[in-house]
Amino acid sequence: MTIRARVTGAFLAAVLSTTAFNGAFAEDTIKVGILHSLSGTMAISETTLKDAMLMLIEEQNKKGGLLGKKLEAVVVDPASDWPLFAEKARELVSVDKVAAVFGCWTSVSRKSVLPVFEELNSILFYPVQYEGEESQRNVFYTGAAPNQQAIPAVDYLMENEEVERWVLAGTDYVYPRTTNKILEAYLISKGVKPEDIMINYTPFGHSDWQTIVSDVKKFGSAGKKTAVVSTINGDANVPFYKELANQGVKAEDIPVVAFSVGEEELAGLDTGPLVGHLAAWNYFQSVDNPANAEFIETWQAFTKNDKRVTNDPMEAHYIGFNMWLKAVEKAGTTDTDAVLDAMIGISVPNLSGGYSTMMPNHHITKPVLIGEIQADGQFETVWETPGLVVGDEWSDYLPDSKDLISDWRAPMSCGNFNIATGKCGGKGS
Amino acid sequence: MYRFIQTVLMALFLTVAATPWVRAEEGLRDLVNALGEAKLSNMDEHIAALARTGDPKVVPILEALGEGNLYARKADGQVFLTDGTGSKLALTDPVSGDSAGEAPKTALSKVKVNNSVRRAVRTALGSLTLLSPDRDARLKAAKSVLQSPDADALDAVENALAAEKDAEVRALLEQARATSLLVSDRPVEEKRQAIRMMKQRGGRDALPVLSSALGSADEALKPDIEAALANIEQTQALWAAGQNVWYGLSLGSVLLLAAIGLAITFGVMGIINMAHGEMVMLGAYTTFLVQEVVRNSYPGLFDWSLAIALPLAFLVTGAVGFAIERGVIRFLYGRPLETLLATWGISLILQQSVRTIFGPTNREVGNPSWMSGAFELGGLTITWNRLWIILFALAVFAALLFLLKKTRMGLQMRAVTQNRRMASSMGIRTPWIDALTFALGSGIAGMAGVALSQIDNVSPNLGQGYIIDSFMVVVFGGVGNLWGTLVGAFSLGILNKFLEPYAGAVLGKILVLVLIILFIQKRPRGLFALKGRAVEA
Numbered sequence: 001m002t003i004r005a006r007v008t009g010a011f012l013a014a015v016l017s018t019t020a021f022n023g024a025f026a027e028d029t030i031k032v033g034i035l036h037s038l039s040g041t042m043a044i045s046e047t048t049l050k051d052a053m054l055m056l057i058e059e060q061n062k063k064g065g066l067l068g069k070k071l072e073a074v075v076v077d078p079a080s081d082w083p084l085f086a087e088k089a090r091e092l093v094s095v096d097k098v099a100a101v102f103g104c105w106t107s108v109s110r111k112s113v114l115p116v117f118e119e120l121n122s123i124l125f126y127p128v129q130y131e132g133e134e135s136q137r138n139v140f141y142t143g144a145a146p147n148q149q150a151i152p153a154v155d156y157l158m159e160n161e162e163v164e165r166w167v168l169a170g171t172d173y174v175y176p177r178t179t180n181k182i183l184e185a186y187l188i189s190k191g192v193k194p195e196d197i198m199i200n201y202t203p204f205g206h207s208d209w210q211t212i213v214s215d216v217k218k219f220g221s222a223g224k225k226t227a228v229v230s231t232i233n234g235d236a237n238v239p240f241y242k243e244l245a246n247q248g249v250k251a252e253d254i255p256v257v258a259f260s261v262g263e264e265e266l267a268g269l270d271t272g273p274l275v276g277h278l279a280a281w282n283y284f285q286s287v288d289n290p291a292n293a294e295f296i297e298t299w300q301a302f303t304k305n306d307k308r309v310t311n312d313p314m315e316a317h318y319i320g321f322n323m324w325l326k327a328v329e330k331a332g333t334t335d336t337d338a339v340l341d342a343m344i345g346i347s348v349p350n351l352s353g354g355y356s357t358m359m360p361n362h363h364i365t366k367p368v369l370i371g372e373i374q375a376d377g378q379f380e381t382v383w384e385t386p387g388l389v390v391g392d393e394w395s396d397y398l399p400d401s402k403d404l405i406s407d408w409r410a411p412m413s414c415g416n417f418n419i420a421t422g423k424c425g426g427k428g429s
Numbered sequence: 430m431y432r433f434i435q436t437v438l439m440a441l442f443l444t445v446a447a448t449p450w451v452r453a454e455e456g457l458r459d460l461v462n463a464l465g466e467a468k469l470s471n472m473d474e475h476i477a478a479l480a481r482t483g484d485p486k487v488v489p490i491l492e493a494l495g496e497g498n499l500y501a502r503k504a505d506g507q508v509f510l511t512d513g514t515g516s517k518l519a520l521t522d523p524v525s526g527d528s529a530g531e532a533p534k535t536a537l538s539k540v541k542v543n544n545s546v547r548r549a550v551r552t553a554l555g556s557l558t559l560l561s562p563d564r565d566a567r568l569k570a571a572k573s574v575l576q577s578p579d580a581d582a583l584d585a586v587e588n589a590l591a592a593e594k595d596a597e598v599r600a601l602l603e604q605a606r607a608t609s610l611l612v613s614d615r616p617v618e619e620k621r622q623a624i625r626m627m628k629q630r631g632g633r634d635a636l637p638v639l640s641s642a643l644g645s646a647d648e649a650l651k652p653d654i655e656a657a658l659a660n661i662e663q664t665q666a667l668w669a670a671g672q673n674v675w676y677g678l679s680l681g682s683v684l685l686l687a688a689i690g691l692a693i694t695f696g697v698m699g700i701i702n703m704a705h706g707e708m709v710m711l712g713a714y715t716t717f718l719v720q721e722v723v724r725n726s727y728p729g730l731f732d733w734s735l736a737i738a739l740p741l742a743f744l745v746t747g748a749v750g751f752a753i754e755r756g757v758i759r760f761l762y763g764r765p766l767e768t769l770l771a772t773w774g775i776s777l778i779l780q781q782s783v784r785t786i787f788g789p790t791n792r793e794v795g796n797p798s799w800m801s802g803a804f805e806l807g808g809l810t811i812t813w814n815r816l817w818i819i820l821f822a823l824a825v826f827a828a829l830l831f832l833l834k835k836t837r838m839g840l841q842m843r844a845v846t847q848n849r850r851m852a853s854s855m856g857i858r859t860p861w862i863d864a865l866t867f868a869l870g871s872g873i874a875g876m877a878g879v880a881l882s883q884i885d886n887v888s889p890n891l892g893q894g895y896i897i898d899s900f901m902v903v904v905f906g907g908v909g910n911l912w913g914t915l916v917g918a919f920s921l922g923i924l925n926k927f928l929e930p931y932a933g934a935v936l937g938k939i940l941v942l943v944l945i946i947l948f949i950q951k952r953p954r955g956l957f958a959l960k961g962r963a964v965e966a
Contacts, residue, residue, distance in 0.1 A: 039781055041890055043789040161544060172935050202934040205894045207885045208683070210676040211929045214810065218669075221633050223641030235894075238791055238886040246803055246812040252548045253576070268791025268886060273801075275497075276544045372543055374497065382469065382543040
């Protein structure tokens with residue numbers, strides 16, 4: 001009897017909450033879509049971002065919501081399945097009528113949802129570092145473009161470590177391939193000889209790194225200082241670093257600088273033997289300032305785990321979310337066109353102690369930090385850019401894109417304006 | 430009166446004698462405190478200044494600096510050695526070595542280090558500890574001098590060489606002397622001898638030294654260096670082939686471990702078990718749990734954690750396998766498509782439950798000390814964890830073979846899989862044997878998970894990476910034949926590793942797949958096909 005009563009109660013509650021979801025109280029809330037994989041291969045990285053968004057929304061509601069209404073999170077699970085991203089994005093925008101979507105991790109998932117956001121005229125905030133070569137009217141890129149991560153990292157190695165030989169190692173997909181293409185062009189423009197660059201790609205989830213690590217050692221024994229620039233993504237990093245440690249590749253001899261390894265990825269590793277290997281990001285959990293301390297405290301309280309770490313894409317969502325709040329307040333409405341106009345020029349505090357501004361190319365300004373891995377799994381900043389760096393969507397080092405610029409302000413309103421021909425439209429349109 | 434004069438004289442003498450000592454100590458303290466204010470860019474000058482004092486007290490200070498355990502007190506700029514953990518740090522005075530109380534981390538600022546500082550520390554420590562009474566310290570010192578050849582260190586190396594008795598340290602010192610000699614301004618003849626010596630010794634370490642010397646060397650020396658380089662490169666190429674075989678064996682052992690459980694469930698029982706990878710994953714998570722308990726309660730047992738995890742992983746995954754067989758698979762015998770779909774569903778359920786319980790992120794499974802690092806065997810670098818995994822894979826294989834061929838249970842298993850009705854008529858409880866066989870296959874997969882946790886991620890996706898490879902090995906080796914699985918795993922491993930340097934990892938893998946498809950076209954039953962009536966049954 002009691003069991004039945006409880007079941008009925010639960011059922012009623014479920015029915016009630018679904019109705020709430022489907023718009024019975026729609027007038028009272030502003031909906032925010034969260035499009036991150038909660039299952040499948042990318043769940044490892046994206047689940048954290050979903051939690052971070054839920055926390056940000058909860059915190060904002062405690063402060064009284066937005067435009068006098070409460071915010072409501074709508075979470076969907078695209079399950080690391082790229083076409084499903086497009087489907088779920090369509091569902092969020094046309095069924096749930098969300099005001100903006102925060103989501104995606106891999107470039108291929110972003111490319112898959114682009115047409116949906118364009119067609120339905122909604123807004124996507126994309127929080128992950130990516131290869132650039134894109135600027136879309138409906139997307140705000142709060143992660144780093146190559147000039148905000150890869151190029152400063154290479155500069156650091158060239159100046160401070162006097163590196164002359166380069167191994168560009170990456171996972172075989174669009175982000176590492178494009179980044180390495182940009183880096184190769186950049187290195188050659190800096191006078192590095194082509195035979196001093198070794199490029200290596202591995203499949204997703206590669207777990208046997210013996211040959212590659214020993215190749216790196218061999219490549220590094222040519223009498224010139226050698227470094228590895230790693231765009232290895234996801235699960236493959238742990239076996240890669242384990243093999244580095246076991247084969248005794250020390251950071252003092254052959255440093256590895258990674259663009260996809262953050263605090264979360266290091267959580268599964270004993271970092272003792274890896275001290276000194278590098279990562280380039282726009283934020284580290286170890287950055288010492290009050291805003292960051294508060295953010296970490298809120299996060300650990302929200303997840304009820306005092307060991308949970310924060311990372312760069314979380315900071316990107318923090319910036320993107322606050323920018324969106326400000327833009328909506330400025331526009332006085334969540335209407336897409338008004339918000340798109342209001343976004344440009346919005347400036348909010350970031351967690352590394354400064355302000356980030358949304359530029360006309362829909363990328364933001366960020367500081368670039370180079371950190372060394374410490375024995376406790378954190379990074380220690382050893383170098384940072386003196387000021388903020390503006391995200392450059394079209395790389396100046398690729399022949400195809402060096403003439404392109406993006407400016408979404410009227411009257412230009414173009415994501416790929418060719419300054420050589422004076423026309424809008426070109427590669428990547 | 431006389432006594433008074435004596436005392437005064439004595440005191441005077443003591444003061445005079447003691448002053449330089451006190452001054453040296455103060456000088457050292459100033460040098461150490463200067464570290465607290467130094468910038469990363471001029472740190473190496475400060476380190477060199479410390480090293481020049483030649484004071485043995487500098488050694489622990491530099492070691493602490495290299496490990497990031499040197500902190501400056503914000504209040505007065507005093508620099509202390511610390512233990513580096515916790516929110517309160519115990520301070521040690523760097524000069525006197527006395528304890529200087531405790532301080533909260535917020536009142537201290539860490540003396541920053543980066544790779545170039547660590548390199549400077551390593552070089553400085555190298556020349557400081559060359560004459561240390563501790564053999565390991567001397568060995569380390571000789572290695573660090575070898576890694577960073579320095580003309581200034583040459584005299585120190587030669588002094589150390591004259592005093593050194595230990596053969597291994599001597600050999601390293603001789604190499605270090607040769608490398609440092611090459612960058613010094615010693616006469617050409619001495620350099621030529623050094624080159625000859627390096628040519629004789631060979632080794633990859635000599636390559637960078639020689640090739641960087643080639644650019645700046647005397648014209649008369651260039652042919653010698655080139656000859657030495659060519660010689661060393663040739664021997665290295667030979668060793669590289671050997672190294673490839675080793676890598677292949679090691680990859681093969683991983684494949685064998687992953688596939689051997691499947692060789693039972695798929696090979697012997699004929700169940701297409703898509704949840705096989707998840708058994709591996711559960712084994713790895715069992716290791717994680719065991720290590721958590723050991724870390725928190727019995728830290729002294731950490732090196733034994735894998736030995737403890739092994740039987741537990743076998744029991745846990747064996748039990749899960751048993752439950753899957755009793756709960757799902759037994760209703761689906763003879764319906765391969767349904768089995769495939771059902772086990773695939775189970776694999777998703779297991780993945781998602783692990784993700785819900787343990788979270789989606791990687792879990793840290795540590796390597797016990799006997800599985801960390803590497804050793805050199807001739808020109809081969811052999812990592813301990815790979816060596817143990819090869820041995821473990823072979824041991825599991827041997828144990829399984831013994832179980833199947835020599836025990837009563839093995840006999841019953843073979844009987845049931847070869848002719849179920851006949852076995853049943855002979856009084857064997859066939860459903861029971863089915864369940865036990867499946868549990869055995871799953872349990873072995875769990876044990877494989879313990880080993881794989883040492884080289885791979887412990888995440889909910891762990892198993893997915895191995896499922897395809899496992900099927901590939903079993904099909905290639907010949908379904909139903911354990912020896913086929915062994916030979917299949919090792920030949921695929923070696924083939925992969927010989928293709929990889931030429932074709933790259935991505936293309937290498939594709940080529941292996943293509944070759945297997947071609948092979949299966951030619952021999953549909955794999956390397957070691959079962960013959961006789963059992964095949965058709």
